[in-house]
Amino acid sequence: MTETISDLIGNRFAQKTDTGKDRPAEGTHAQQLRHRSRRRYKDTPVPQEVLDILYACALSAPAKSDLQQVSIIQFDDADLREKVTDLIPSMPWIKQAPVFLLFCGDGRRVRRVCEMRGTDFAHEPLDAFMNAAADAAIVMMNFIVAAEAEGLGCCPISAVREVTDEIAELAGLPEGVFPFAGLCVGHPADDPAISVRLPISLTVHRNKYDDSRLATEIDSYDTRRAQTNPYSKQREPDRFGSKQNYGWSDDKARQTANRERADFSTYIRRNGFDI
Ligand SMILES: Cc1cc2nc3c(=O)[nH]c(=O)nc-3n(C[C@H](O)[C@H](O)[C@H](O)COP(=O)(O)O)c2cc1C
Secondary structure: OOOOOOHHHHHHHHOOOOOOOOOOOOOHHHHHHOOOOOOEEEOOOHHHHHHHHEEEHHHHOHHHHHOOEEEEOOOHHHHHHHHHOOOOOOOHHHHHEEEEEEEEEOOOHHHHHHHHHHOOOOOOOHHHHHHHHHHHHHHHHHHHHHHHOOOOOEEEEEHHHHHHHHHHOOOOOOOOOEEEEEEEEEOEEOOOOOOOOOOOHOOOOOOOOOOOOOOHHHHHHHHHHHOOOOOOOOHHHHOOOOOOOOOOOHHHHOOOOOOOOOHHHHHHHHHHOOO
C-alpha cells in the first residue's frame, strides 16, 4: 500500500489518524514529517556551492520588521574548527560533521546602520534581543529544511551557549552579536527513530489556552513514546532515584531541575542588550 501523509503523522505522534489519508507521502510536508536530527555523518564533503544555495534558501525566511538580524559563521579553518569542537567534547558529532556552522542573533548591524544614518537605536532591549534570537532560529530552521531537501542531515547545537565566551572569542563575535545555536551538517550515516512529539491536542489550542488534560495527556504520551524512543539512561539516579517506567516527563523534569547556562544572561547583558 502507498504510504500517506496520515501514516507519517501517525509515526510522528505515535497515534493513528485519518488526517492526510488521501495524500501520498511526498513533497515538503512528507519531508518535514520525516525530520530527524542526525548525529552521525559520512566523510563525504558538502560542496561550497551546495552550502551557498542552502544559505540563500535559509535567508529567504521571514525577518522581524525586515531588520534581518542574523549572522552565520562557517568554520572552515581546520585549527579553528578543532578549537571550537574541543570546547564541547561531550558531543563528538560536532567534530565528526563535515560542516559546522554557528547561527547568531545579530543586533550589531542595525545599530551600525543607525550610526551611519544619524539616528539612535532606541528599541526596548529584551524585545530587541528576542527579535534577533527569533530571526536566528527561523533562519536556522529554514537552513535545516533546505538541507534535508538536499539529502543532508543536521543537528542543532545549543551547547555552544555553555561556552559562550570562548566560542564568541574564537568566532570573533563583536558586541551585539550572540550565538543562538551551532549546526552540524553532513550526509547522514545512520537512520535514527523519529522522535515522537507531544500530541497536537496538547499543543494546539482552539480559541483559548486549555491545559486541563495535561496530566493524563502526558502520561499517555510517555507510554506511547517509550515504544519507539526509550531512554537508555536515567538522569541523576543518585539524586532522584531509579524508576521502572522512566519516560519523557521524568527526563525533562530532571533535566530542568538544574540551572543550565547561567552565564549566558551575563554574556548577553555585557554584549549590547541591557536586559
Ligand atoms: C535550538 C536547538 C538546540 C539544540 N541543541 C542540541 C545540542 O546541543 N545537542 C544535540 O545533540 N541536539 C540538540 N538539539 C536537537 C534536539 O535534541 C532534537 O531536535 C530533539 O531531541 C528532537 O529530535 P528530532 O530533531 O530528531 O526530532 C537542539 C535542537 C534545537 C531546536
